[in-house]
Structure formats: C-alpha cells, structure tokens
Amino acid sequence: MAEREARVRIDATIYDYTEFLQGYIWSDLKREIEAWIEDLRDGLEMCEIDRESDTIRGRLQALRNVLELPSLIKEGLESDIAKRSENGRS
Numbered sequence: 001m002a003e004r005e006a007r008v009r010i011d012a013t014i015y016d017y018t019e020f021l022q023g024y025i026w027s028d029l030k031r032e033i034e035a036w037i038e039d040l041r042d043g044l045e046m047c048e049i050d051r052e053s054d055t056i057r058g059r060l061q062a063l064r065n066v067l068e069l070p071s072l073i074k075e076g077l078e079s080d081i082a083k084r085s086e087n088g089r090s
Helices: 002-007 014-022 024-046 050-089
Strands: none
Touching: 014 024, 014 050, 024 050
C-alpha cells in the first residue's frame, strides 16, 4: 500500500467509503454502468470482426474495474490502518 500512497492521495475515510457504497448515488451509478455493460455484451454478440470484439471486451473490463474501484480503495484504507496498528504494537 505504500506504493499506492506515493502515487495517490486519498482524502476520504473508511466511513466515507462505507457510506458511499451504501448510498443512493453509488446505487444509481452502478445501475447505469451495469446497463452499459449489458449494451456492450449485446454488441459483442452481434460483432463479427475480431478487432471490434477485442475493443468491446476491453471496454467491458474497464467498466467492471470502475464498479470495483470504491471497494478496492476502502479495502486499501483498511489494510493501511491494520498495518499501522500492527507496527504500533511491535
């Protein structure tokens, strides 16, 4: 996690991420992204050109990554706190 800290500053707390993940805004965003994923999957089924299908697959993976991002950041914050707590006990 030290590598992440060197590149990205996270101002929100674990509580902020918990509230966000349980809130209406994230719920709305997830539904919209999931609709995009469904549309891309439909396009993938109709796709006949391999190059085009690779592009669609890349977009699908990017959207899946966006859906995971808040949880991954929250987990990173929790891990950082746990490590600091362990280092404080040593």
